Amino acid sequence: MELTLKREALSSTLQNINSVVDKSSTKPILSNFVIRTMEGENSEVEFSSTDYELSLVELIVAEIKEPGSICVNAKKVFDIVKELQDEDVHIRSTEQLWIHITCGSSELRLPSVEVGLYPQTVLEELPQSMTISVDDLKHCIDMTLFATITNESRRNLMGVCLCSTSDQQTRWLSTDGHRLAQIIKAVDNLSFGEDQEVIIPRKALTEVRRAADLFGETVIITFDGRVMQFTGGRINFKTRLIEGKFPNCDPIIPKNNTLEIVVNRENFINSLRIVSSISTEKLRPVKLIISQGVLKIESEKADYGEVVDEIEAGYEGEPFQIGFNSRYLLDVLAVIDSEDVKLECKNSMSPTIIKSTADEAFLSVIMPLRVEW
């Protein structure tokens, strides 16, 4: 194989490639990636990497002198290429599996691996599909990814559940057992049975989100019960879906809430940060004391001191108080972008809805804490 690429395009592609590559090093072959020329295609080459769960296939413009394919360490190539200075990078492989990379006055010689040993990613025709704008996709990921579980304790919660609603929209849903996040979004060309649902892993959504602007305007999402592909521009992600059943969260979302509080989102964030800063616990519990027109926020009474703050609140009912982990409140307040947010609940022990006052499509539910101070 012999080809020439633009250094900037190469560097940006390698960053995506390297981000997918398995960092655990339990399977050494997965520390590599593949460059491959395609039959009948003279101006683009295919870069691909996989960790078995998630694969990336990205096309990049190249001047191809001799077709072929190579498999080489992703991190090493990325680390060196990001230091290079010249415009063009020339890559050539020898029969002895050496890769020669030259750029300006710099010359690299790297050992490579038989391409046949690397698991090849095959993009498939899949039965279900939908088209979504890149902005909508980014929004749906942002509004749900934060509430997924990050440890391995419950594999079915380590991703976002996607299903379709009765009115042919998509529903994106995540929960870690203490809180949930849900957004409803209209998409185009949806072919998705109403009784079906898939669970998209965190890592896939994180990588899709990170590279989203490279998709262009829209992304075509195709899937079956096993795998999902995100395709747009020159980029394709393919991920295995999480097996298992997502819990039915509908009973947790409280209906007919009698208590409604509206507060300015930024003031609420500032107050929570001030009050929670005294806490040494990871989730930083706080107490909200709500009365007509006022939301008072109190830290726990710890050995190292206590903090209270208050902000204006739109509230007309009887005074009451409710406890939360401030970390959960701050997570959802960080993704909402309206000026005000609304809290809805029934009483001081009921799950509480936190949502934007401007966007009915999103809601988040947080379980309250029993506060004993």
Add this chain to the structure above:
Amino acid sequence: MELTLKREALSSTLQNINSVVDKSSTKPILSNFVIRTMEGENSEVEFSSTDYELSLVELIVAEIKEPGSICVNAKKVFDIVKELQDEDVHIRSTEQLWIHITCGSSELRLPSVEVGLYPQTVLEELPQSMTISVDDLKHCIDMTLFATITNESRRNLMGVCLCSTSDQQTRWLSTDGHRLAQIIKAVDNLSFGEDQEVIIPRKALTEVRRAADLFGETVIITFDGRVMQFTGGRINFKTRLIEGKFPNCDPIIPKNNTLEIVVNRENFINSLRIVSSISTEKLRPVKLIISQGVLKIESEKADYGEVVDEIEAGYEGEPFQIGFNSRYLLDVLAVIDSEDVKLECKNSMSPTIIKSTADEAFLSVIMPLRVEW
């Protein structure tokens, strides 16, 4: 004690205070700091903290309602104050050792410690002194601190050695045994015997450098054989000096060098970064191959590949080659600010001088590596 301060000034002072505070938590009392009003002084209060080795005493404008002093946890106060939003911060202590801090609608209540338990920093009249501009002080620290030792293996190398030269300038010198850095700088009002030398600890110089812009235009440095004080504006640092003798480095600085190479500093940095990026060793050894007009840089030949690069060099002599840890070269190239740098040595096994082509006051020496590839 009761007083009101501006939040921004408080926040900036607390950052300095907190930076001096002992993080090791082996002596819990040192996690605190002290605020103290001064007799006959109605518009400024004194903030101070110490880790026994290094102390900071900073004055800050305040509206004093009731004089007194408090001793309170530095990190907690810093963490909370940086989240506050309003302009004024009001601090009040009670007889039960509670500290009340209010800012806008935020109220904190923190426990405090008897001020008498905290080691008080006393600024002293010291026999030796000099006056240096803040820019010169920053420069002297930048040009030497990088070559000090960071582990505890040789305590006398964990700082910068300061002495005076025969022509009444100061000499700042550091070494870690593999390299050294030296800068000569004229100062004002120098009273420093020619046979004397002091070793200023890393941490003191790091903190003085970080806070340097708060000193104003000039810094007065006073010292004896035990301690050194840096005073300027509203800030005073006092540090113990490192006991022990600094090694005589003069024999290591090679004289009468016959080989001289001049290279563009940025090109040299770029090439070193490209070539060293293949290495997995911490210090990243490289080989410099020098011939007329050309400097070629080669990585070691490792399992994971090899890199070479070359740049233009001003050199007229016989070809030769010499090995270095690229980390040491990059450290000194990062602090030099001239367009070109000059390397001077005798042969491929001799210590090598690296210096600016524009500033004769600075030099660095790096020991070569035996390169066996």
